Structures are given as structure tokens and as C-alpha cells.
Amino acid sequence: EADIYQTPRYLVIGTGKKITLECSQTMGHDKMYWYQQDPGMELHLIHYSYGVNSTEKGDLSSESTVSRIRTEHFPLTLESARPSHTSQYLCASSEYGLAGGTDTQYFGPGTRLTVL
Amino acid sequence: GQQVMQIPQYQHVQEGEDFTTYCNSSTTLSNIQWYKQRPGGHPVFLIQLVKSGEVKKQKRLTFQFGEAKKNSSLHITATQTTDVGTYFCAGRTSGTYKYIFGTGTRLKVLA
Numbered sequence: 218e219a220d221i222y223q224t225p226r227y228l229v230i231g232t233g234k235k236i237t238l239e240c241s242q243t244m245g246h247d248k249m250y251w252y253q254q255d256p257g258m259e260l261h262l263i264h265y266s267y268g269v270n271s272t273e274k275g276d277l278s279s280e281s282t283v284s285r286i287r288t289e290h291f292p293l294t295l296e297s298a299r300p301s302h303t304s305q306y307l308c309a310s311s312e313y314g315l316a317g318g319t320d321t322q323y324f325g326p327g328t329r330l331t332v333l
Numbered sequence: 334g335q336q337v338m339q340i341p342q343y344q345h346v347q348e349g350e351d352f353t354t355y356c357n358s359s360t361t362l363s364n365i366q367w368y369k370q371r372p373g374g375h376p377v378f379l380i381q382l383v384k385s386g387e388v389k390k391q392k393r394l395t396f397q398f399g400e401a402k403k404n405s406s407l408h409i410t411a412t413q414t415t416d417v418g419t420y421f422c423a424g425r426t427s428g429t430y431k432y433i434f435g436t437g438t439r440l441k442v443l444a
Contacts, residue, residue: 252434257437258437260421262432262433265430275431276431321381322378324375324376326375327375
């Protein structure tokens with residue numbers, strides 16, 4: 218099983234609050250991803266990173282921001298939470314790049330966010 | 334933008350019956366991955382296909398990548414209750430690190 222951690226696992230918060238979802242991996246993976254998933258639905262990529270100090274927005278428009286100051290850490294921040302942000306947020310990491318190999322994505326357990 | 338569709342959206346089968354889910358991309362893929370997500374859990378990697386026409390087997394699971402590298406399928410022989418979950422394909426296009434996940438197929442197996 219992969220060593221990728223997310224905290225908190227569950228979060229209920231009021232509208233307008235600033236929140237940071239934590240994601241850490243101990244595998245030394247260069248690539249990390251944030252996905253948003255509503256119950257029973259597909260995963261939508263919101264941010265990804267292919268190394269320290271490199272981040273890109275995914276295909277799903279998001280009001281969140283990310284940072285990648287250390288290889289193992291990829292936090293996601295919502296400056297002002299809204300009810301529309303209620304969802305599950307999944308963090309993932311992978312090792313191999315475009316050169317080949319199996320770039321398996323290892324997923325964390327997720328954070329279930331509810332914004333009231 | 335790139336889209337990845339899966340059919341069917343839901344499938345209920347009797348234990349012992351076979352099951353197939355199909356994945357179709359709007360663009361040619363560099364590779365495709367398959368994941369399984371149990372209810373309440375997170376996606377778990379099953380396999381990656383890279384070559385045109387590639388077929389891989391894992392026990393009762395058979396994965397296929399289309400000749401044009403725009404579609405893929407997952408076939409489960411003689412389903413068991415442990416196969417319950419949602420199966421997602423995820424495709425990557427050349428020159429990018431990101432994967433686009435399919436819409437998923439939710440499988441229920443009736444004992």
C-alpha cells in the first residue's frame with residue numbers, strides 16, 4: 218500500500234472560511250495531483266505538479282490554489298469556502314514521467330469537505 | 334477539450350455472470366490506466382496499457398487497448414461479490430502528465 222496521507226479526513230466549515238487541505242507522500246514521487254469527486258461521480262483534475270515549484274491548473278475550474286515547496290507536500294487552499302465547494306478531494310502521486318514506465322497514481326484516503 | 338466516456342454507467346449482474354465496461358476517448362491516447370474504487374474508498378490502480386491492440390490479463394480480468402488507441406475495455410469473467418465497485422479508465426495524451434478520468438461504471442454483483 219502506498220504512503221500518501223491526507224488531513225483532515227472530514228471537515229465541516231462555514232461559508233467564507235479559509236481552509237487548507239493537507240497532502241503528504243513519503244515515496245519521493247515527483248508528480249502530485251488534486252482531484253475533486255462528487256459521490257458516485259468521476260474524478261476531475263483541479264491541480265497538478267511535476268516537481269518542486271511547478272504547478273499547473275487542471276481541467277476543472279477551481280477557486281483553490283496549491284503550492285509545492287517540498288517534494289513530499291502538496292497542500293490545497295480555499296481562500297473563501299462556499300457551499301459549492303462541498304465535495305470529496307483526493308490527492309494522488311506518481312513516480313514515472315513521460316520517458317516510460319508505469320506511472321501508477323497512488324491515491325490518499327481523501328478529505329470530505331462540507332461547507333455550510 | 335478531451336473527453337473520456339464510459340459505458341454503461343451502471344451494471345447489475347448475478348454472481349458468476351461476466352461483465353464488460355467500455356472506455357472511449359475523443360482524442361488519441363498515449364496510454365490508458367484502469368482503477369477500481371470500492372464504495373467509500375479511494376481509487377486503486379489496476380493496470381496500464383501502452384501499445385496499440387495490447388491485451389493484458391489479471392486472473393479473471395482482461396484489459397484491452399484499441400488499435401487506434403482511442404478506446405479500451407475491461408472484462409471480468411465470472412464476477413464475484415468482491416468485484417463490486419466503480420471502475421474508471423484514465424487516459425493520458427502525449428506530452429502531458431495529466432490524466433483525464435472516464436465517467437466510470439458502477440458494478441453491483443448480486444449473490
